Amino acid sequence: MREQTSVKQSSTSWRNKLINPVLNKEFKLRMRTPKAMWTLFFYLFAIGLMAFSAIYIVEINTGGSRSFNPEQSKVLFYFLSFAQLGLIAFMAPGLTAGVISGEREKQTLNLLLTTQQSSATIVLSKLVSSLGFMVLIVVSTIPVYSMVFLYGGISPKQLILVFLFYLFVMLVLGSFGILFSSMFKRTMVSVIVSYGVTLFIFGGTALIYVVLMSTTDRFYTYNANTYSWIGHVLAWNPAGALYSILDPEFTDQAYRIYGQPIATNKQPLALWKEFMMIYTCLSILALWLGIRSLRPRMKKN
Amino acid sequence: MLQNNDVEIISVERLKPTSLEPAPTEKIEVPMIEIRQLTKTFGSFQALKSIDLTIPKGTVFGFVGPNGAGKSTTMSILATLMFPTSGTAKVDGLDVTKYPNEVRKRIGYMPDFFGVYDQFKTVEYLHFYGASYGIPKSEREQLIPQLLELVNLSDKKDAYVDTLSRGMKQRLCLARCLVHDPELLILDEPASGLDPRARIEMREILRELKAMGKTIIISSHILPELAEMVDEIGVIEHGQMIAIGNVADIQNRLRVKRFLHIRLLGREDEAEHFLRDRPLVNRLLRDERGIQIHFGGQDAEQAALLNELVAAGFQLVSFSEAQTNLEDVFLEITKGGDGFE
Numbered sequence: 001m002r003e004q005t006s007v008k009q010s011s012t013s014w015r016n017k018l019i020n021p022v023l024n025k026e027f028k029l030r031m032r033t034p035k036a037m038w039t040l041f042f043y044l045f046a047i048g049l050m051a052f053s054a055i056y057i058v059e060i061n062t063g064g065s066r067s068f069n070p071e072q073s074k075v076l077f078y079f080l081s082f083a084q085l086g087l088i089a090f091m092a093p094g095l096t097a098g099v100i101s102g103e104r105e106k107q108t109l110n111l112l113l114t115t116q117q118s119s120a121t122i123v124l125s126k127l128v129s130s131l132g133f134m135v136l137i138v139v140s141t142i143p144v145y146s147m148v149f150l151y152g153g154i155s156p157k158q159l160i161l162v163f164l165f166y167l168f169v170m171l172v173l174g175s176f177g178i179l180f181s182s183m184f185k186r187t188m189v190s191v192i193v194s195y196g197v198t199l200f201i202f203g204g205t206a207l208i209y210v211v212l213m214s215t216t217d218r219f220y221t222y223n224a225n226t227y228s229w230i231g232h233v234l235a236w237n238p239a240g241a242l243y244s245i246l247d248p249e250f251t252d253q254a255y256r257i258y259g260q261p262i263a264t265n266k267q268p269l270a271l272w273k274e275f276m277m278i279y280t281c282l283s284i285l286a287l288w289l290g291i292r293s294l295r296p297r298m299k300k301n
Numbered sequence: 302m303l304q305n306n307d308v309e310i311i312s313v314e315r316l317k318p319t320s321l322e323p324a325p326t327e328k329i330e331v332p333m334i335e336i337r338q339l340t341k342t343f344g345s346f347q348a349l350k351s352i353d354l355t356i357p358k359g360t361v362f363g364f365v366g367p368n369g370a371g372k373s374t375t376m377s378i379l380a381t382l383m384f385p386t387s388g389t390a391k392v393d394g395l396d397v398t399k400y401p402n403e404v405r406k407r408i409g410y411m412p413d414f415f416g417v418y419d420q421f422k423t424v425e426y427l428h429f430y431g432a433s434y435g436i437p438k439s440e441r442e443q444l445i446p447q448l449l450e451l452v453n454l455s456d457k458k459d460a461y462v463d464t465l466s467r468g469m470k471q472r473l474c475l476a477r478c479l480v481h482d483p484e485l486l487i488l489d490e491p492a493s494g495l496d497p498r499a500r501i502e503m504r505e506i507l508r509e510l511k512a513m514g515k516t517i518i519i520s521s522h523i524l525p526e527l528a529e530m531v532d533e534i535g536v537i538e539h540g541q542m543i544a545i546g547n548v549a550d551i552q553n554r555l556r557v558k559r560f561l562h563i564r565l566l567g568r569e570d571e572a573e574h575f576l577r578d579r580p581l582v583n584r585l586l587r588d589e590r591g592i593q594i595h596f597g598g599q600d601a602e603q604a605a606l607l608n609e610l611v612a613a614g615f616q617l618v619s620f621s622e623a624q625t626n627l628e629d630v631f632l633e634i635t636k637g638g639d640g641f642e
Contacts, residue, residue: 296383
């Protein structure tokens with residue numbers, strides 16, 4: 001047997017800090033399963049199908065004209081962008097809600113928790129690994145998006161902004177997924193709660209906005225020079241925020257509704273900016289809670 | 302941050318039992334495990350009730366008791382996976398609740414049920430845990446082949462973990478426990494579910510680890526087989542330690558029932574009635590080999606029974622105490638539980 005081996009602390013080299021053992025393991029194991037390949041395949045298949053369907057519909061609407069109107073290209077881009085957002089909303093909770101509870105169910109978590117890896121390292125590594133896979137999937141859809149460049153009407157800057165927004169949405173939904181995965185022992189519960197929260201973020205906030213808008217519509221008259229507080233509700237919605245990136249005037253429209261006027265006429269903050277501020281705070285909170293929930297804490301019974 | 306002052310050094314006076322000289326004060330090391338008034342409750346259920354336990358360094362400690370007695374809870378607390386409701390648990394002088402990271406460096410924990418990452422190769426599995434304990438790659442490259450050799454898995458180093466048998470996975474998990482060379486091994490049922498051959502292999506490995514001077518706390522249903530390598534035993538039931546000591550002492554102290562085997566030359570029916578009337582005979586079994594009785598007395602009562610049988614004119618071919626093993630003793634003292642593990 002070996003001589004007494006001193007347990008040394010991890011090397012402080014940047015590589016070791018960047019790729020810690022848990023992250024290395026997550027990357028390696030994720031890509032070794034056929035599930036990764038099938039996820040990628042079905043995602044690309046879905047987005048490709050949507051893109052070609054959209055082109056087909058536009059072609060029909062233009063009466064089979066060989067020319068392509070840049071405005072129609074814009075519509076195609078919008079359609080693809082929202083479709084991609086929907087797919088991300090569908091994918092992110094599924095990829096993150098089981099990463100910790102799954103280890104708990106497979107009975108590997110306790111072994112991991114007795115190593116020198118901190119709770120933060122474990123949770124953040126799992127998030128980064130899941131995000132890495134999601135980024136791989138989303139980036140692999142770029143060729144589909146590039147079709148819009150054939151017709152013009154969309155700038156590369158807009159495309160980059162949209163992809164950065166996707167990255168942020170994945171981070172947000174991933175953080176929530178990780179939190180529930182850490183909080184709940186059963187993956188099934190974690191997945192249900194994660195999808196429930198995602199549904200609320202996408203559907204619930206939109207519904208609240210619509211209800212508030214239609215309710216206040218009865219009591220207040222339209223005032224073109226004021227903004228309503230109801231617009232802030234839409235800042236909680238990723239689809240609303242995305243649309244404000246695609247069409248900067250949308251923010252103004254969202255606030256300038258039939259509603260209770262606010263005191264100031266100051267131009268409201270762009271929906272996507274407000275969205276990022278809100279969800280940055282919520283994501284940090286979710287990750288903090290997730291890290292705290294991973295290991296037992298002293299409880300005075 | 303851990304300060305040197307935080308590590309408690311305990312001076313223990315050990316009395317030499319047969320010495321005319323005043324016993325010298327011997328300064329010894331901090332015990333590897335020191336548990337004081339450890340209590341753990343889950344809602345209204347009290348899993349541990351003020352347990353006290355001290356295990357010196359280098360000791361192999363057997364932890365036995367029926368299912369749900371509190372063995373795994375105690376081990377989980379020592380492994381920093383669970384916090385006690387009250388009381389203290391120290392590993393090498395370090396409180397598990399205050400210095401969990403320092404404690405984790407010192408322990409190798411093998412739970413009763415564990416999973417493995419199936420997509421890893423055996424060698425990758427050990428590399429992962431080695432890296433998780435902060436062992437540099439160059440050091441791991443040398444260490445891992447030695448660990449695989451210790452657990453007899455050298456020929457499986459490139460095999461995927463999911464292709465290993467249950468016994469191999471158990472041994473791999475044991476190798477994982479050793480990857481950072483811990484001073485204390487906490488092994489919760491390391492041989493559960495193994496076939497006799499795999500049990501023997503596991504026992505041999507544990508023997509080697511004992512020879513290396515590791516402190517081992519082990520709960521196992523193969524404890525009777527391990528009796529010769531275990532230095533001390535603790536018996537736990539319903540969250541309470543009901544006996545602690547070396548194997549022989551416990552066996553003697555807890556032997557509440559003897560199994561006597563009697564062979565007669567005829568008159569078996571009369572002898573059966575005669576024995577059934579004796580107050581210390583708890584149970585009687587009769588077969589072609591003779592009569593077996595569960596006897597509640599000690600040596601003196603046993604001798605008296607023999608005299609009575611002879612005085613009554615029975616012709617005895619043999620009158621002997623059947624060999625009881627540790628398992629019989631544990632079964633007897635833990636009969637209130639769900640069963641013996």
